[in-house]
Amino acid sequence: PPPRWIWSGTAICGIPSEVSRAMLRGWHANNGVVLGNPRLGFVCTGQTVDGQPGLEGYYKEWDHDLAPEERLQFSPGECCPPFRPDLAPWLPENTWPEERLQKVLRNYAMEYVTSILPETIAVLGPEEGGHLAGAAARLVGMHTFDEAARLLGGVEAGAAGFAKAFTRLARGQDDDAELQVEGSAATVRQTSWRLMAEREALSPRVFDAWNELWVGAALAHDRFMRVEVTERRDRGDPCWRWKFG
Structure with missing residues (x-):
């Protein structure tokens, strides 16, 4: 899963945790603002650069407007469910050729x-x-x-x-x-x-x-x-x- 594919070879070893967090703040945590939903934030449960198996997390809608510092939260104790290919979205081949x-x-x-x-x-x-x-x-x-x-x-x-x-x-x-x-x-x-x-x-x-x-x-x-x-x-x-x- 991403972002392992972003880092070529051993380049990931030179990426500090702060860089990954900055990306999350600028992108994932900002999606609620872009979508016009100030209650929507992102909960990160794992970062590859911290030695975890992937960048993982989920979006959550709170019952109140989030302050800028609340839009990104971390919950490293949580674990994502196993991936199930049969439940993943797919693109029809007739409209999405190679x-x-x-x-x-x-x-x-x-x-x-x-x-x-x-x-x-x-x-x-x-x-x-x-x-x-x-x-x-x-x-x-x-x-x-x-x-x-x-x-x-x-x-x-x-x-x-x-x-x-x-x-x-x-x-x-x-x-x-x-x-x-x-x-x-x-x-x-x-x-x-x-x-x-x-x-x-x-x-x-x-x-x-x-x-x-x-x-x-x-x-x-x-x-x-x-x-x-x-x-x-x-x-x-x-x-x-x-x-x-």
Whole structure:
């Protein structure tokens, strides 16, 4: 169960209990407010980061409006009932084919980035927030490149090979990426950025930080390859354009 799947490999060992609690306060404990029900709160009965088998808990409606500090409560002595697949909701295959399910998983994963990058920069400011988000993105790009390459069936050597993989990933996000190869160099052009399509008035540092993901991936592919952004729509250009060489 979640959130074990969120933490890749042994990364969960570096997540303090306070981080998990902060997520619960910002999400689970806030659902009553979002739904317009000030009596609805969340009771957490277990956290994976505390050595328990999963993030567990339940929503409860009290008989009075909850103060902010009451919306999240902990009851570690309680235990969830055994999971029963026969009682779990299911999606009919005729309206939820595999391709649609895969798109849902993709969109769900993308939404994390859509939310995290702008909020990090908004909360911490463009300098500190942009630096921290960009550094994290570069590390993620380096750390996950081999797995991404495996899922793509391999990435050809050189700048052209990386640009082809970049284009496939961009199109997988429903962006209109176009690849052009010229000798040992390659360029990718796109006019859309679906990841942030619904966000308005974004700081330029959001794109800077997100682009570090590809810089990190490129470093893992070929540490001597250069990634240059030559055009940016968020700065008035007609498209985004990357040059790899």
